Amino acid sequence: MSLTKRHFLRLLAPLLVLGPRTVVRAEVYLSADQAKSILFPGQTLTEKPVLLSPEQMKAIAKASGVRVRSAEVKAWRSSDGGWFFLDNVVGKHEFIDIAVGLTASGAVKGVEILVYRETYGGQVRNPNWRAQFRGKTTAAPLKVDTDIKNISGATLSSVHVAEGVRRLLHTHAIALNR
Amino acid sequence: MWRKASGGSFTPMPLPLTVRRCQPLLGTFVTLTVQDARPAGELDAILATAFAAIAKVASLMSFHDPASEVTCLNQTAHKTAVPVHDWTWQVLTAALEIARGSKGAFDPTIAPLLERWGFLPTLQERPDRAASYLDIVLLEDRSVRFLRPLHLDLGGIAKGFAIDQAIAVFEAHGITSAIVDAGGDLRLHGTASQNPPPLQVRHPRDPMRSFLTIPMTGPAAASSAGYFSSRRYRFRRVTPLVNPLTSRPSILPESITVCAPTALLADALTKVVLFRPTAEPPALLAKYGAQATLIDSHGNIHPMASVS
Numbered sequence: 001m002s003l004t005k006r007h008f009l010r011l012l013a014p015l016l017v018l019g020p021r022t023v024v025r026a027e028v029y030l031s032a033d034q035a036k037s038i039l040f041p042g043q044t045l046t047e048k049p050v051l052l053s054p055e056q057m058k059a060i061a062k063a064s065g066v067r068v069r070s071a072e073v074k075a076w077r078s079s080d081g082g083w084f085f086l087d088n089v090v091g092k093h094e095f096i097d098i099a100v101g102l103t104a105s106g107a108v109k110g111v112e113i114l115v116y117r118e119t120y121g122g123q124v125r126n127p128n129w130r131a132q133f134r135g136k137t138t139a140a141p142l143k144v145d146t147d148i149k150n151i152s153g154a155t156l157s158s159v160h161v162a163e164g165v166r167r168l169l170h171t172h173a174i175a176l177n178r
Numbered sequence: 179m180w181r182k183a184s185g186g187s188f189t190p191m192p193l194p195l196t197v198r199r200c201q202p203l204l205g206t207f208v209t210l211t212v213q214d215a216r217p218a219g220e221l222d223a224i225l226a227t228a229f230a231a232i233a234k235v236a237s238l239m240s241f242h243d244p245a246s247e248v249t250c251l252n253q254t255a256h257k258t259a260v261p262v263h264d265w266t267w268q269v270l271t272a273a274l275e276i277a278r279g280s281k282g283a284f285d286p287t288i289a290p291l292l293e294r295w296g297f298l299p300t301l302q303e304r305p306d307r308a309a310s311y312l313d314i315v316l317l318e319d320r321s322v323r324f325l326r327p328l329h330l331d332l333g334g335i336a337k338g339f340a341i342d343q344a345i346a347v348f349e350a351h352g353i354t355s356a357i358v359d360a361g362g363d364l365r366l367h368g369t370a371s372q373n374p375p376p377l378q379v380r381h382p383r384d385p386m387r388s389f390l391t392i393p394m395t396g397p398a399a400a401s402s403a404g405y406f407s408s409r410r411y412r413f414r415r416v417t418p419l420v421n422p423l424t425s426r427p428s429i430l431p432e433s434i435t436v437c438a439p440t441a442l443l444a445d446a447l448t449k450v451v452l453f454r455p456t457a458e459p460p461a462l463l464a465k466y467g468a469q470a471t472l473i474d475s476h477g478n479i480h481p482m483a484s485v486s
Contacts, residue, residue, distance in 0.1 A: 112200070112201060113200035113201060154406075158202045158205055
């Protein structure tokens with residue numbers, strides 16, 4: 001798929017999934033505070049939010065190759081000079097909340113997933129089409145109409161996370177490294 | 179969920195904590211779940227060690243990483259023998275054993291096609307089109323030589339090995355119960371493996387819903403299917419699941435789920451079953467103590483149990 005087509009579909013995606021019986025399920029792994037204590041154990045973190053100027057946003061996008069969706073950077077400075085960020089990236093259709101820790105020198109300390117969200121029920125359930133699967137099972141009733149609880153098919157989502165980390169590395173280099 | 183009964187009359191036993199963490203690794207998301215009576219700080223440290231083991235596997239065997247051992251092999255092993263880390267050696271040994279046992283239905287040298295279709299980055303070194311797993315030689319001094327230029331990709335087996343290494347960390351620390359889940363491939367440890375939850379398998383045509391619940395007959399399970407990874411290459415539909423015997427991608431809405439004693443076996447055997455050369459899969463499954471469930475494109479379910 002060409003990049004422009006993929007980009008266009010990505011913009012459309014939030015609309016496509018707002019069909020009937022659509023549910024957004026969130027899997028919560030960590031709170032922001034838990035992520036802080038994991039990435040910066042024993043450190044004091046001071047909130048230092050940053051508002052990027054349009055020039056900075058452009059420079060970060062150019063340097064990282066990743067779009068900068070928001071001028072707001074949720075950042076905390078640790079007592080040892082490192083940085084803690086709260087950010088989000090697009091998963092399949094919904095946002096994934098992440099926490100990224102950088103050392104004082106701007107290297108990645110760690111990346112933690114805080115919340116992973118997926119939409120369910122987006123596809124139209126055509127009874128005729130589903131009927132072909134009836135009667136094809138073994139003895140026990142095997143069809144279970146429940147939601148999948150784990151993450152798979154997440155190659156693109158994990159690419160987005162990697163891009164988000166790259167974007168934050170350049171954000172640190174361009175806007176925070178004073 | 180398993181619970182430890184609170185203890186004797188004088189000192190109540192600590193209740194086990196359940197801790198879950200998720201990190202982006204191996205090109206997917208790896209979720210570690212542990213349940214143990216240790217304090218949270220200790221559990222965090224053990225989890226960090228487990229994640230580090232997975233990251234180590236990725237740094238050794240990633241096709242995408244220009245500094246990985248696999249990249250080094252792809253660049254130089256056809257010219258000179260390359261010594262490798264013990265873990266890379268173990269994975270290569272297993273890969274070749276399964277390749278031989280499946281008569282090439284599993285073959286870690288199909289990367290050139292995946293590069294052409296955009297699933298993998300293109301390597302500069304040109305591979306020999308006739309190369310196969312038979313051209314990979316493991317030498318006595320734990321170094322590796324390629325008889326022809328080829329592109330090795332351990333993507334079909336290294337994820338399973340990484341899961342097994344994380345489990346090894348939990349075993350070494352005597353963790354009571356743990357689940358390692360790497361993008362849907364998983365392995366259970368301790369109490370979790372004694373009372374395994376039933377596996378929900380995605381509907382191959384409607385993958386956001388589950389279609390089937392199968393019991394886990396081994397501590398590890400892996401699934402292969404093309405529904406999340408298909409893309410278009412010049413008007414053709416392609417997936418990274420390439421049959422090494424025909425060079426064709428698996429594009430039917432079908433899926434394989436394998437339960438096995440280790441995640442490495444579960445991971446590799448899904449490809450063997452998917453590219454089923456007639457009678458081969460059942461024998462190989464029996465050899466490794468694995469079971470498979472195939473959901474074909476008509477929704478028929480084919481359980482493949484080992485004959486014992």
